Amino acid sequence: MGKRKQQVSHDEDLYGQAAGAIGGLVISFGILAAIKDKLGLSWPVTVLVTAGSLVFLGYLAWRIRSAARRWWGREPGGAKTAATALQQEAPAAAAGPAEAALEAAVAHPQLTSALVTAGAIGRDQVIKADEVTIEQVKTGTVYDFLVPPGRTYADVERRLGQVAGVFGVTRLHLTLARSRDSERRARLLVLDEPPFTKPFPAPSRREIEAFEGIPFGHDVTGQLTGVPTFEKASLLVGGMTQMGKTTLINGIITCLLIAYGEFDLYLLDGKFCGLTRYAKIATRYEASDQPVVFESMVNELNDLSERRYSKMQEAIKNRQPAPKFRPVFFIVDEAADFFANDGSNEGKEDTRRIAESTRGLVAKCLESGISTVLLTQRPAQNAIPVMVRDQFLYRMCMYVASEGTAKVALGDTYFETVAPINPALLNPDIKGQGVLFANGRSTLLRGFNFKDEFVWDVVDEVQDRQQKAVETAPPSPLKQAIDLMRDKGVEFMPTPDLAPALGITESDPAEAGKKLNKLLGVPSYRAAKGVRGYRLADLTTAAMSDS
Numbered sequence: 001m002g003k004r005k006q007q008v009s010h011d012e013d014l015y016g017q018a019a020g021a022i023g024g025l026v027i028s029f030g031i032l033a034a035i036k037d038k039l040g041l042s043w044p045v046t047v048l049v050t051a052g053s054l055v056f057l058g059y060l061a062w063r064i065r066s067a068a069r070r071w072w073g074r075e076p077g078g079a080k081t082a083a084t085a086l087q088q089e090a091p092a093a094a095a096g097p098a099e100a101a102l103e104a105a106v107a108h109p110q111l112t113s114a115l116v117t118a119g120a121i122g123r124d125q126v127i128k129a130d131e132v133t134i135e136q137v138k139t140g141t142v143y144d145f146l147v148p149p150g151r152t153y154a155d156v157e158r159r160l161g162q163v164a165g166v167f168g169v170t171r172l173h174l175t176l177a178r179s180r181d182s183e184r185r186a187r188l189l190v191l192d193e194p195p196f197t198k199p200f201p202a203p204s205r206r207e208i209e210a211f212e213g214i215p216f217g218h219d220v221t222g223q224l225t226g227v228p229t230f231e232k233a234s235l236l237v238g239g240m241t242q243m244g245k246t247t248l249i250n251g252i253i254t255c256l257l258i259a260y261g262e263f264d265l266y267l268l269d270g271k272f273c274g275l276t277r278y279a280k281i282a283t284r285y286e287a288s289d290q291p292v293v294f295e296s297m298v299n300e301l302n303d304l305s306e307r308r309y310s311k312m313q314e315a316i317k318n319r320q321p322a323p324k325f326r327p328v329f330f331i332v333d334e335a336a337d338f339f340a341n342d343g344s345n346e347g348k349e350d351t352r353r354i355a356e357s358t359r360g361l362v363a364k365c366l367e368s369g370i371s372t373v374l375l376t377q378r379p380a381q382n383a384i385p386v387m388v389r390d391q392f393l394y395r396m397c398m399y400v401a402s403e404g405t406a407k408v409a410l411g412d413t414y415f416e417t418v419a420p421i422n423p424a425l426l427n428p429d430i431k432g433q434g435v436l437f438a439n440g441r442s443t444l445l446r447g448f449n450f451k452d453e454f455v456w457d458v459v460d461e462v463q464d465r466q467q468k469a470v471e472t473a474p475p476s477p478l479k480q481a482i483d484l485m486r487d488k489g490v491e492f493m494p495t496p497d498l499a500p501a502l503g504i505t506e507s508d509p510a511e512a513g514k515k516l517n518k519l520l521g522v523p524s525y526r527a528a529k530g531v532r533g534y535r536l537a538d539l540t541t542a543a544m545s546d547s
């Protein structure tokens with residue numbers, strides 16, 4: 001129905017237009033005939049003259065119209081309309097070539113383009129040239145700049161890998177430091193060569209003392225870098241064999257001895273001669289790869305921790321200030337073997353028990369001033385149980401073959417942290433390099449490789465200090481026991497020998513043991529074959545501290 005209606009109106013239109021066209025043709029023909037008649041021209045000339053005249057008249061009308069428009073455009077209302085029209089045309093036209101040129105003049109072309117391409121700043125943003133300083137340093141180039149308002153230093157940090165790509169270097173070539181004056185300021189170092197291509201000399205004693213915290217090594221610029229404190233912190237170090245873990249931990253122990261003053265060392269040398277240089281100043285030094293030895297040290301420290309917790313509870317109950325404990329470092333070189341088992345049910349149970357007490361040690365002991373440092377050359381999924389790994393506040397990974405292995409040392413979510421550094425990309429030929437992940441930040445560093453003489457001097461000095469502390473201690477049963485053992489030249493004395501020497505006449509061995517324990521205030525030690533007695537190192541440690 002509707003369609004038929006449309007058809008009817010369409011037919012009527014056609015009729016009307018045809019009639020109009022015929023009428024127009026007749027009139028045009030009539031006008032041309034009149035002109036021809038009036039001027040006495042032939043038909044072709046009449047048509048040409050008429051067409052030419054009409055075109056000329058059209059041109060004249062266009063000129064008059066344009067002139068009239070220009071004249072009206074100077075009027076106030078007209079100006080307003082023109083400005084509005086310009087504004088409405090396009091914002092790009094408003095920013096216009098002139099303004100774009102101005103922006104280009106103030107933008108730092110290289111940094112702007114690098115950061116835009118890396119996605120650290122928006123495409124419409126610039127790094128202003130007058131807010132950039134470029135400094136050539138020994139190891140590379142430092143770009144100090146302000147990111148645009150609305151952006152922060154962290155936007156660059158998050159895209160550091162991409163920034164490295166734009167600069168045509170690797171992530172390992174870049175370090176980014178924030179500033180204290182503004183969240184917008186960033187200091188980007190681009191190294192000339194891969195990190196640590198040239199070695200840095202080991203630091204002097206004075207440099208170590210001046211460092212705020214414990215230095216672990218040099219950063220890529222040669223500055224000392226490490227952790228602000230080891231209080232309430234433990235460290236896990238992973239890395240493939242021969243990458244420099246033992247050298248690194250020797251460097252850290254040496255720096256601790258210089259920077260920390262007094263503390264007790266419990267060393268478990270799973271590689272038998274990695275930590276030997278510190279044996280004579282250690283409270284307990286064992287060279288063993290036997291899980292039972294590891295377990296006995298862990299248990300000893302857990303006992304110490306419990307005693308310290310009791311003292312803390314006591315102080316709180318009596319409204320006394322919290323007791324200050326002498327720091328203890330438990331350092332284990334090559335820890336993975338201690339969590340291995342033969343697959344038997346008994347073996348698995350041993351591993352579970354050892355893992356549980358190690359987890360407790362690392363977790364609980366922080367409050368009681370006992371820090372654990374575990375090193376492993378097998379950072380495999382099952383080498384150090386997850387429940388133990390998760391407790392470490394500081395983590396380090398030296399060269400490993402894959403990103404997956406790096407996650408074992410640094411944490412499963414490490415690569416989602418801010419500006420991670422992939423240890424699998426380190427050059428395995430430059431020994432001692434590692435990624436330190438502490439307080440949410442990653443730092444690439446190279447451990448110190450101290451000369452033997454330097455370490456011996458530091459160790460001798462600590463030993464002298466320890467001896468003097470005991471010698472000057474006021475007379476006490478403890479001091480008497482130490483003097484006795486030193487005179488006899490023994491490191492361990494069984495309870496039945498020591499008790500009478502200290503005036504205990506009790507004939508019942510158990511009672512004599514209890515009395516001696518009370519007198520010395522130091523827990524006894526069960527030596528080989530279950531013989532109970534006291535170690536000189538424990539007595540010396542007790543004489544130097546109130547632990």
Ligand SMILES: Nc1ncnc2c1ncn2[C@@H]1O[C@H](COP(=O)(O)OP(=O)(O)OP(=O)(O)O)[C@@H](O)[C@H]1O
Pocket residue numbers: 239240241242243244245246247248271377431432433446447448449
């Ligand atoms: N920071 C360093 N500077 C120079 N050389 C180093 C550095 N760290 C380690 N090395 C050298 O690398 C080699 C391996 O070092 P180290 O024994 O410390 O490695 P490791 O990882 O403990 O090895 P493994 O796990 O096989 O026992 C040694 O020859 C050592 O001198």
